[in-house]
Amino acid sequence: MNEFDLIREYFSWPSEDSDVVLGVGDDAAVVNVPTDQQLVMSTDTLIEGVHFSAQADPRDIAHKALAVNLSDIAAMGGQAKCFTLALSLPEIDKRWLGEFSSSLNELAGRYQVSLVGGDTTRGALSITINVIGLVESGSALKRSGASPGDGIYVSNTIGSAAYAWWQLNNDQKPSEENLERLHRPTPQLELGRALNGLASACIDISDGLEQDLGHILDCSNVGAIIELEDLPLDEELSDHVKRTSDYSIALCGGDDYELCFSMPKKRREWLLKRTRELNVRTTRIGEITKSLGMEIKGYSNNSSSYQHFK
Ligand code: ADP
Numbered sequence: 001m002n003e004f005d006l007i008r009e010y011f012s013w014p015s016e017d018s019d020v021v022l023g024v025g026d027d028a029a030v031v032n033v034p035t036d037q038q039l040v041m042s043t044d045t046l047i048e049g050v051h052f053s054a055q056a057d058p059r060d061i062a063h064k065a066l067a068v069n070l071s072d073i074a075a076m077g078g079q080a081k082c083f084t085l086a087l088s089l090p091e092i093d094k095r096w097l098g099e100f101s102s103s104l105n106e107l108a109g110r111y112q113v114s115l116v117g118g119d120t121t122r123g124a125l126s127i128t129i130n131v132i133g134l135v136e137s138g139s140a141l142k143r144s145g146a147s148p149g150d151g152i153y154v155s156n157t158i159g160s161a162a163y164a165w166w167q168l169n170n171d172q173k174p175s176e177e178n179l180e181r182l183h184r185p186t187p188q189l190e191l192g193r194a195l196n197g198l199a200s201a202c203i204d205i206s207d208g209l210e211q212d213l214g215h216i217l218d219c220s221n222v223g224a225i226i227e228l229e230d231l232p233l234d235e236e237l238s239d240h241v242k243r244t245s246d247y248s249i250a251l252c253g254g255d256d257y258e259l260c261f262s263m264p265k266k267r268r269e270w271l272l273k274r275t276r277e278l279n280v281r282t283t284r285i286g287e288i289t290k291s292l293g294m295e296i297k298g299y300s301n302n303s304s305s306y307q308h309f310k
């Protein structure tokens with residue numbers, strides 16, 4: 001099987017999007033962009049041995065590679081449109097490619113994002129996805145818009161993926177749900193769209209709440225007070241915290257790909273209405289302050305609490 005057969009077999013899917021004028025098969029893709037919209041673009045790479053192990057399920061690798069990119073579009077309040085895939089493979093393994101391709105196709109189908117091109121090379125296993133989204137001109141959610149008095153919110157639960165990872169490394173069995181969160185994160189695209197026009201700043205949590213909220217604070221030149229008691233934790237992590245009083249996984253555990261955003265108080269009713277419609281949970285965990293820095297209430301900063309992640 002040569003490179004062209006491989007592309008035809010595994011990565012040439014018909015696009016249902018009439019804006020995709022040319023997809024896989026030419027020198028480059030051609031995609032229509034509505035006149036009142038802007039492109040939102042993001043790239044992420046996953047490398048074997050760094051981001052996943054040699055034994056990892058190809059379906060999980062494909063899902064995660066696309067999901068983390070879609071999550072960046074979600075954090076910008078954009079709508080995912082299309083993506084390219086640069087794949088470096090040590091060998092042609094048809095079983096691996098079949099599973100990788102079908103999982104990628106499934107997630108792409110769920111969010112109607114078209115695979116429009118890519119590159120295939122021989123080398124150590126790595127996957128780079130470049131995703132392109134659209135946003136109404138001037139309306140992209142940035143890290144820089146938070147103002148003192150805004151509420152700080154997160155979607156669903158935080159620390160769930162990291163707790164699953166911690167359990168795997170400590171001879172404990174994670175819940176099925178948390179394993180799924182770890183291996184097949186859900187990009188919060190619908191929520192991101194809904195936040196466009198509501199949130200003042202937004203980021204997706206890939207490196208942990210403390211670090212990622214820190215980016216919003218830095219970019220917005222503000223500080224925050226966080227209430228530890230208000231962090232939305234799943235049942236397993238909540239039990240762990242009760243047993244150990246250790247909030248480090250909740251605060252510093254990454255890989256959840258939930259959204260963290262700030263929003264003026266007066267928009268709270270709107271947020272509740274929209275999230276009810278979308279069936280997504282959002283929780284207010286604190287407030288943006290004028291004084292810089294992050295004050296975490298209810299947390300005694302003892303150094304051992306951070307050791308798993310730093
Ligand atoms: P070029 O020589 O112009 O870079 P390639 O031979 O690399 O073209 O690729 C041929 C076509 O297949 C292009 O349209 C490219 O976008 C597409 N392609 C290559 N690899 C992939 C891949 N892994 N997934 C999707 N499309 C791919």
Ligand code: MG
Binds near residue numbers: 120
């Ligand atoms: Mg090429």
